[in-house]
Amino acid sequence: xxxxxxxxxxxxxxxxxxxxxxxxxxxxxxxxxxxxxxxxxxxxxxxxxxxxxxxxxxxxxxxxxxxxxxxxxxxxxxxxxxxxxxxxxxxxxxxxxxxxxxxxxxxxxxxxxxxxxxxxxxxxxxxxxxxxxxxxxxxxxxxxxxxxxxxxxxxxxxxxxxxxxxxxxxxxxxxxxxxxxxxxxxxxxxxxxxxxxxxxxxxxxxxxxxxxxxxxxxxxxxxxxxxxxxxxxxxxxxxxxxxxxxxxxxxxxxxxxxxxxxxxxxxxxxxxxxxxxxxxxxxxxxxxxxxxxxxxxxxxxxxxxxxxxxxxxxx
Ligand code: VAH
Numbered sequence: 001x002x003x004x005x006x007x008x009x010x011x012x013x014x015x016x017x018x019x020x021x022x023x024x025x026x027x028x029x030x031x032x033x034x035x036x037x038x039x040x041x042x043x044x045x046x047x048x049x050x051x052x053x054x055x056x057x058x059x060x061x062x063x064x065x066x067x068x069x070x071x072x073x074x075x076x077x078x079x080x081x082x083x084x085x086x087x088x089x090x091x092x093x094x095x096x097x098x099x100x101x102x103x104x105x106x107x108x109x110x111x112x113x114x115x116x117x118x119x120x121x122x123x124x125x126x127x128x129x130x131x132x133x134x135x136x137x138x139x140x141x142x143x144x145x146x147x148x149x150x151x152x153x154x155x156x157x158x159x160x161x162x163x164x165x166x167x168x169x170x171x172x173x174x175x176x177x178x179x180x181x182x183x184x185x186x187x188x189x190x191x192x193x194x195x196x197x198x199x200x201x202x203x204x205x206x207x208x209x210x211x212x213x214x215x216x217x218x219x220x221x222x223x224x225x226x227x228x229x230x231x232x233x234x235x236x237x238x239x240x241x242x243x244x245x246x247x248x249x250x251x252x253x254x255x256x257x258x259x260x261x262x263x264x265x266x267x268x269x270x271x272x273x274x275x276x277x278x279x280x281x282x283x284x285x286x287x288x289x290x291x292x293x294x295x296x297x298x299x300x301x302x303x304x305x306x307x308x309x310x311x312x313x314x315x
Contacts, residue, residue: 003029003067005052005095006074008038011113011167011216013175015071018217020045029065033074038175052095059102069224072099072112078140078273080179085139092143093150100154100162109161111224112151114236116168116209117181118144121276128278130238130285137276151235163223164236168209168243168281170216171301173308181273185210185249189305192253192260193313200246201267207279209240212296212304219292226290233285241294242301243280252302 002019006012007030016030017040030041031050041047048061052074062070074095081088096112103110119128120136134145144166151162169182177183184200191198219239250262286292296304 001027001029001065001067002069002071003031003062003065004071004073005031005050005099006072007041007047008032008034008175009073009075010170010172010175010177011213012073013038013041014172014213015073015217015220016041016045018221022221029061029067031061052098053090055094055098055101058098059105062102062106062108067106067108069109069111070099070103071220071224072096072110075113075143076140077178077180078115078117078138079181079183079270081140081143082138082269082273088139088143092140093146096147096150100150100160103160103162104154104158109163109224110151110154111220112147112162112164112235114144114148114164114166115140116166116277116281117141117273118148118166118236119278123278125279127280127282128238129282130233138273141276148235155234161228163226163231163234165219165223165239165286166236166281167216168211168240170211170213171305172213173305173312174213181270181277182208182210184246188246188249188253188262189302189309190313192257193306193309196257196259197261197263198250199263199265200250201265201270202246202274203266203271204247204264205245206271206274207243207245208274208277209243209281211239211241211294212301215241215294215296218295219286222292223286223290231289233289237286237289237292238281238283239286239292239294240281240283242297244298248298249302252298253306256302256306
């Protein structure tokens with residue numbers, strides 16, 4: 001059985017649905033901190049209210065359901081984290097530590113996402129290598145590098161099967177993102193449909209790696225099902241699908257909504273964070289070691305995102 005923490009979040013909401021459909025409803029235990037946050041997750045299968053910083057309760061759930069795979073998606077994201085670094089450290093690091101300790105005792109696998117945020121201003125920005133300098137300047141990035149190192153340690157020291165990917169900005173229509181720096185790339189689609197205009201909080205030439213959620217979900221399943229003997233790396237793999245700036249996504253949306261307009265009101269905190277991240281990643285290690293191969297680019301993502309959002313907003 002699989003336990004998903006953070007199951008009501010942007011990734012967790014859709015990952016829960018995918019895993020229930022793939023492995024069977026009775027083989028997936030969804031958990032999140034707040035009751036009543038996400039009816040879809042809470043009412044369509046096994047659900048437990050769980051705060052990952054409560055290691056004892058986490059252990060009880062893992063034993064109750066005989067969990068063999070923990071997908072730890074509970075996290076505070078970059079922009080929210082800069083406003084409350086202590087909360088971020090508690091959730092992102094103590095939550096992960098609790099998952100690793102339970103896995104050490106039970107033999108469970110642990111998947112934890114890292115992020116392009118694990119890189120910093122001194123990292124090579126273009127086609128950022130799999131193995132390179134990681135001196136992030138955000139507390140979120142510090143927690144992601146620390147998480148990568150902690151997961152590798154638990155694999156090398158205790159044999160815990162830990163795996164992770166460095167996610168770029170994720171774009172989805174099912175659940176809103178939870179306070180990240182890349183969130184503009186989601187909200188732009190909502191506003192394009194709702195009002196025909198959008199005010200972007202990052203500058204026009206801010207390039208960041210991005211990925212459509214279907215590809216992100218596939219990467220989690222592919223990596224967790226990968227033959228461990230083929231994995232040279234574990235925590236965590238660079239993966240990306242596209243790199244674009246606000247002007248690129250505006251122009252792609254205008255192909256569908258010609259009258260769409262965008263202006264700028266740059267958020268200095270988010271801009272500073274975005275400037276510290278890579279412009280594009282080299283994801284050749286993931287392609288070679290476990291067959292990573294994304295299907296969505298800016299063009300087909302935009303077409304699908306607008307079509308799905310139109311239906312969602314109509315409801
Ligand atoms: C954030 N969406 O903006 C997350 C992600 C690469 C960005 O980690 O914080």
